[in-house]
Amino acid sequence: MNMFENEMHISFSALSQNESFARMVAAAFAAHLNPTIEDLTDIRTAVSEAVTNAIIHGYENRGGMVVMDAYIRDCVFEIAIRDEGKGIEDVPLAMQPFYTSAPDMERSGMGFSVMEAFMDGVVVESTPGKGTSVIMKKYIAEAAYHA
Amino acid sequence: MNMFENEMHISFSALSQNESFARMVAAAFAAHLNPTIEDLTDIRTAVSEAVTNAIIHGYENRGGMVVMDAYIRDCVFEIAIRDEGKGIEDVPLAMQPFYTSAPDMERSGMGFSVMEAFMDGVVVESTPGKGTSVIMKKYIAEAAYHA
Amino acid sequence: MELTIQIEGNVCRIALSGELDHHAASEARTRIDEALREDPSINALFLNLSGITFMDSAGLGMILGRYRVIAERGGRFVLTGASGYAERILKMAGIYALVEKGE
């Protein structure tokens, strides 16, 4: 198999209207790997969680720019979603199922759990006052890749 | 009417597989303005021309990164497509209908003419050895915007 | 996202379709709560998700929130029609320990 490399970097206004745009961009880029519909839904869902978090928690709905960096290397799709918002004090606590700092906004606290369930690896890097990066990986089956 | 602003910046590998990806991203972003199907097709076509030119003329199919910057301000959609490729020596000549430097690649020389016919303004800035920017505008009818 | 609200007697039936993300969930929340506020006699909320094509945890939060609103007035909440993906997220959160699942 030939090594296939492709990359994409995007930044967009931290507006809730851009949540669906962000999922669409991520899925359209991942489509180069010939993923199954289920793979694509996993990616769309995980991206939606991370982008929403950047908009509402990172920037607290006050605007800013959300960044997505995506890479395809052979059959691995990697995507990093970054903001320069308020950051997370305690990452392991934030990642616990049902933990949310925003119950008043009817957040369920299941965002990170969904990302972990739907992707093959989730790493969160955050510096309070500086911002947050969520780096996620998904392996796309070779069979699908060659289809 | 409230001023509505939204912006998006993307860069991606200069691969011909990314031509359809680029059109899709541009159209999905412009969709925020509630354009007609015809407006969207105009945008998809013009973006396809400029992105293809960056890949095959700017980078001469040797790779690099293509950049798109898109802005929505009220009912105006603006998009700039940039490369850091070889640039254009004589822009007015390049923009003439049927002029092409690549007849061997079966280029028709109609790329800039299509961009000008389908958009409401096309400006080309280029520095030989540094790269090219194509900045295009499209007005989306208010009626559609408010629909 | 599309939302239709049908009120018959004390029963409010809501059908959601399309993509239920945070942007859409905020809108759904506003419109459903308005309907419930306007008619304090409503004591049952049926939420039909069969038209949902995308849902993330913001949808889950919106659903749990509406369950709480109706439960506070002692009403009944029934969730119907959740398909593959929405169901996966609803189950991850153990939602059926709280809310009734309808046909």
Next chain:
Amino acid sequence: MELTIQIEGNVCRIALSGELDHHAASEARTRIDEALREDPSINALFLNLSGITFMDSAGLGMILGRYRVIAERGGRFVLTGASGYAERILKMAGIYALVEKGE
């Protein structure tokens, strides 16, 4: 982009569908020229664009290129089924001054 090639006697009928951009046009060019090279007796090329959902000037270049290939062997080139958008670009380039338009 999908491409089907049908050869009957000296006539080659090609149907293109989907998106005809530079990426797809390169592929179409290769496949059509291969078919023509394999069978030097072909003296008519019918190109049906009715399934095309997107086309830019690279499609135009590919079409003009195939016209030249078949014209060089003294053959006939007929373009059919171009709809709204593809037609707009074909007409901008005045293609029907060169190639025949079929039903």
